Amino acid sequence: MSLSEKNLAFVMHCGEMGSRWGFNRTIGQMCGLLTITKEPMTANEIADTLSISRGNVSMGIKELQSWRLIKVHHIPGDRKEYYGPAGSIWDMANRVFEERKKREIDPTLSLLRDNILEEAHTDDERFAQQQMQEIHDLLETVTKWSAELQRLSPEQLQSLMKLGSGIGKVLDFKDKILKKPGKGE
Amino acid sequence: MSLSEKNLAFVMHCGEMGSRWGFNRTIGQMCGLLTITKEPMTANEIADTLSISRGNVSMGIKELQSWRLIKVHHIPGDRKEYYGPAGSIWDMANRVFEERKKREIDPTLSLLRDNILEEAHTDDERFAQQQMQEIHDLLETVTKWSAELQRLSPEQLQSLMKLGSGIGKVLDFKDKILKKPGKGE
DNA sequence: ATTTAATTTCTGAAATTTTTGAATACTAAA
DNA sequence: TTTAGTATTCAAAAATTTCAGAAATTAAAT
Incomplete structure (x- = not known):
């Protein structure tokens, strides 16, 4: 108590x-x-x-x-x-992350999508739209990634986490890896 | 205007x-x-x-x-x-991310560190400490990762971003990759 | 030195958010 | 049904945050 x-x-x-x-x-x-x-x-x-x-x-x-x-x-x-x-600490962290994404990113993403469809007329508008496009792409990437992380099994996550600075090395090998099976994506 | x-x-x-x-x-x-x-x-x-x-x-x-x-x-x-x-949109996103880490994670990490050093006496305290340990480890991992991401070259980042659902596949290969060179860590 | 143009700080008013606690609703079992 | 132990709601109070505009400050130009 x-x-x-x-x-x-x-x-x-x-x-x-x-x-x-x-x-x-x-x-x-x-x-x-x-x-x-x-x-x-x-x-x-x-x-x-x-x-x-x-x-x-x-x-x-x-x-x-x-x-x-x-x-x-x-x-x-x-x-x-x-x-x-x-749930576990990891579960809870995930929930917070997910919920915050919903509140902090999704609304903006949706606004940007609408906005980008519009045609730009003046030079200023073109610049603005270009910036918005970049923000959009960035947020979309973050979104995809977080979905991706949640799809991983706990074991995969574990090993991804442990990877740490190994991430660079793995990236260097990525091309070779993905070429061999010859998968599109 | x-x-x-x-x-x-x-x-x-x-x-x-x-x-x-x-x-x-x-x-x-x-x-x-x-x-x-x-x-x-x-x-x-x-x-x-x-x-x-x-x-x-x-x-x-x-x-x-x-x-x-x-x-x-x-x-x-x-x-x-x-x-x-x-700076660029990417720069700005990074800054926000970094700054928020400083405000939302670092203070907690520091409190947890202190707290974990303390010895647990009762059973309740042991449980609490265990949970705090997990939170600590999680936050530390996030911290390491974000530092890692910032260290990557823009090209590496690009390819990491494009990886998308390939991340799972890459992980499956990770062991093989990292075993061959026989590098620790 | 004085004037002028600009920025910063400060204060209290307004808006917003949080919290309380009494009233209300719910639910199981007597 | 009624009752007793709960949980929930919501209007009002308290606390916090935001903001405009005035006053103070800084710095350049004359």
């Missing part, structure tokens, strides 16, 4: 970072708290531990659920809901 | 996205405006174009400079300052 000093520090830090990560202080704290707490907690426990109102916790839970970061547990014979993290 | 309808739409969109990208509306608009405008603009032109106060523009410029997204130009015999984007 009460947190060790170090754990409290972590939870408060999550609160402070909350808005940078895409939610607000309370929700940051809640997320931090739930991920370092072994046993799922009830809404009241959360409210007490963080000294925030019960209503606020309820809002926060809804928000965290919309990010798919927490899930509900039930204990037989107990009608309270118990909340805990929705 | 005045923007075409489509360009205005883009600039306003940047404003709306501003807070999601890490700054506020005005600064988002300024950033959008400067990146699609061919010629560098003065602070007054920016204020007029966006219908915001001169003081606000000044603040915004400082902020955008702290992100290293814009740079100053001077015209001989003219004492006004002219502002334009600090």
